[in-house]
Amino acid sequence: MKSARPDLFHPRIVLAGCPALPEGDGDDDGLLAALRHRGLHARWLSWDDPQTLKADLVILRATWDYTERLAEFLDWAARVRNLLNPLPVVRWNTDKHYLADLAAAGVPTVPSRFVAPGETARFPEGGEIVVKPAVGAGSVDALRFSDRDAARRHVARLHAAGRTALVQPYDERIADGETAMVFLSGTQSHAFTKGPILRSPDEAPEFDASGTFAEEKLAPADPDFELWDLGYATLAAAATHLGMTPEEFLYARVDVIGGRTDPRVLEVELVEPSLGWSQLDDETRAQQQRAFALGVESALDRFGLGPLSHRRP
Numbered sequence: 001m002k003s004a005r006p007d008l009f010h011p012r013i014v015l016a017g018c019p020a021l022p023e024g025d026g027d028d029d030g031l032l033a034a035l036r037h038r039g040l041h042a043r044w045l046s047w048d049d050p051q052t053l054k055a056d057l058v059i060l061r062a063t064w065d066y067t068e069r070l071a072e073f074l075d076w077a078a079r080v081r082n083l084l085n086p087l088p089v090v091r092w093n094t095d096k097h098y099l100a101d102l103a104a105a106g107v108p109t110v111p112s113r114f115v116a117p118g119e120t121a122r123f124p125e126g127g128e129i130v131v132k133p134a135v136g137a138g139s140v141d142a143l144r145f146s147d148r149d150a151a152r153r154h155v156a157r158l159h160a161a162g163r164t165a166l167v168q169p170y171d172e173r174i175a176d177g178e179t180a181m182v183f184l185s186g187t188q189s190h191a192f193t194k195g196p197i198l199r200s201p202d203e204a205p206e207f208d209a210s211g212t213f214a215e216e217k218l219a220p221a222d223p224d225f226e227l228w229d230l231g232y233a234t235l236a237a238a239a240t241h242l243g244m245t246p247e248e249f250l251y252a253r254v255d256v257i258g259g260r261t262d263p264r265v266l267e268v269e270l271v272e273p274s275l276g277w278s279q280l281d282d283e284t285r286a287q288q289q290r291a292f293a294l295g296v297e298s299a300l301d302r303f304g305l306g307p308l309s310h311r312r313p
Helices: 031-037 050-054 070-079 087-093 098-104 148-160 172-176 225-242 282-302
Strands: 013-017 042-046 057-060 113-115 129-133 143-145 165-169 178-184 187-194 218-221 251-257 264-269
Touching: 013 031, 013 050, 031 042, 031 282, 050 070, 057 282, 070 087, 087 098, 087 225, 098 225, 098 264, 129 148, 143 148, 148 165, 172 251, 178 225, 178 282, 187 225, 187 282, 225 251, 225 264
Parallel strands: 013 042, 013 057
Antiparallel strands: 113 165, 129 143, 129 165, 178 187, 178 251, 187 218, 251 264
């Protein structure tokens, strides 16, 4: 007698974009196939599509308009059944005050001052500075200044919009670009460099056709182990702060300036980072996107959504 095949549960998975990029910017092409190869079926939707609330799992990928709709975005994220990365991560990482938490934990970061509406900006002595919103993505409203009065006017514009400003000294090493290190399920995956966006003082960056992110020049990278060590330390500090383990981050990107000597964390992207898949050769890309799919599988098991989770008794 042939045994009956067990009832297999097929979770409904959504990769979340935004209205301007409902299927991402193209860099994530291949993820659907990688998931399908593991028996997981997913589709793209804009995060604000009501159908996302019917999904068993939503994976944030290109939700790059959240900065303009933060309250709405966080309310939606709280109503999603299961989210990657999880809701506590999203609440923490959508506001760059997380840099202060990392610095307090001993992670070497770019020095940061936060200026809330109603507060007076105090700028670092000498040199150029960068002013950006504390809630921001894609380098929107991030500007570099040599003129302190012009910087104050930009802070005032951010305050007028009800936004907190983040002030940082301009580190000249940024001219060599940033090193973006990608981790999947807490393990290093690959890296790439991002060319400088703020090319000169008082000059706004150029944006893509969707207007959601600044155009960047990317190239593959092979960072020294000291940078990877900093990346691991950063994820460990973030996980400890959130009461998690690094393995619970489906993906993470740690952006660093500088080389082996005194590298500094510029940003940690845990919500919707570009993962730079296009910088990989075909074989490596397929291998690492498989690792992404395996991470999704592990998360589904944690959420009680594995293939046998809905089997009839």
